[in-house]
Structures are given as C-alpha cells and as structure tokens.
Amino acid sequence: MRFTLHSIRDRMDRAGVVLSGLCALHCVASLVILSGLGIGGSFLLAPVIHEVGLALACVIAGVAIGWGAIRHRRAAPFVVAMMGLTFMGGALASPHGAQEAVLTIIGVIMVSVGHVLNLRSAH
Template sequence: MTDTSTSIRRRFDRAGIVLAGLCAIHCVATVVVVSALGLGSHFLFSPEIHRFGLALALIIAAVAIGWGALKHRRAAPFVTAMMGLSFMGGALAMPHGTGEAVLTIIGVSLVSVGHLLNLRPFTKRT
C-alpha cells in the first residue's frame, strides 16, 4: 500500500475518532440540557440526527477499518468497531433518554478504540 493511501486511511481513522467524540458530547449534553433546562428537546432528540450520525459512522468505519483490515490483516480493530456500531444501532431502538445515551456512549467508545487499534503500526511477531 502506498504512503498516500495509508495517509488517507489514517485521516479516516482520525475522523472516526473525532466523530465518536462529538457523538458522545451530543449524548451527554442532550441529557444534561434537556433534563436541567427543558430546552432543545425537539432538535437535540431528533431521530434524524441519530440516524445521520450512525450512517456517517458506518461509512467512515467501513472505509478506515475495512481498509486497515485489508492492509494489516488484524481482526481486533474490525471486531471492536463493529461491536461499537452494533451498540449504536441498538441505541436507535431505545426510547430517548439515559438508556439510549449509555448504549450510544458505549458504542462510540468501542468505535474509537477500533480506530485507535487501526492506527497502531503493525508489528510482526517472530
């Protein structure tokens, strides 16, 4: 794999980590803002935001994690990220609230770990 393609994959991994962080902030902020102030529930709880975020996470993970798996043949980044995406998908089936936020935060954490594992340089065991 060329240096350019590796650089692009690494950018996708970093974008995945940033997206996961933003998602976690959104979840916590939504619960806090809506619970404390009762504001923004229509916008912050909008199912479209969650569907769009999951779709974006799926695309970024598919490109970065899939590309990385093809390059370094390690299962850990792929399995970890897919578990996280499953938690995020499960959160969409939950009613809005703390349970949904917890599942989403678990999911985005696992996706972030998958991207971090994907960024680690591959070393052969001898």
C-alpha cells in the same frame, strides 16, 4: 500535497475518533440540557441526527477500519468497531433517555477504540 492511500485511511481513522467524541458529547449534553433546563428537545433528540450520525460512523468505520484490516490482517480493530456500531444501532431502537445514551456512549467508545487500534496496527 500528495495524498497516499495510507494517509487517507489514517485521516479517516482520526476523523472517526473525532466524530465519536462529538457523538458522546452530543449525548451527554442532550441529557444535561434536557433534564436540567428542559429546552432543545425537538432539535437535540431529532431522530435524523442519530440516523445521520450512525450512517457516517458506518461509512467511515467500514472504509477506514475495513481497509486497515485487509492491509494489516488484524481482526481486532474491525471486531471492536463493529461491536460498537451494533451498540449504536441498538441505541436507535431504544426510546430517548438514559438507556439510549448509555448504549450510544458504549458504542462510540468502542468505535473510537477500533480506530485507535487500526492506527496502531498500521504503524
């Protein structure tokens, strides 16, 4: 199987969309499980999960969307995704709870939209 730079970037964009969805699912599930059942707090709210998630999002979005912006010369995917990463970074600075979840979900939606725009711009 031959991988081209274009197919690698497409795969990274798709991975970014999937990871954004998983992050949103983690946020909602954490709130539901913790508020409804009161269990899993030490694992689900561990800061390292959020820090690693943001680091992965920054790398994947930076490479895939940055690379795409250079190739197709459209700033919108890059701007939308970077705004999303900013929301996600703001969520790390917030205490655990609804505010953090809202900021994170806004951020992951924006990053995901940036990846989708990037995929559309490339074709």
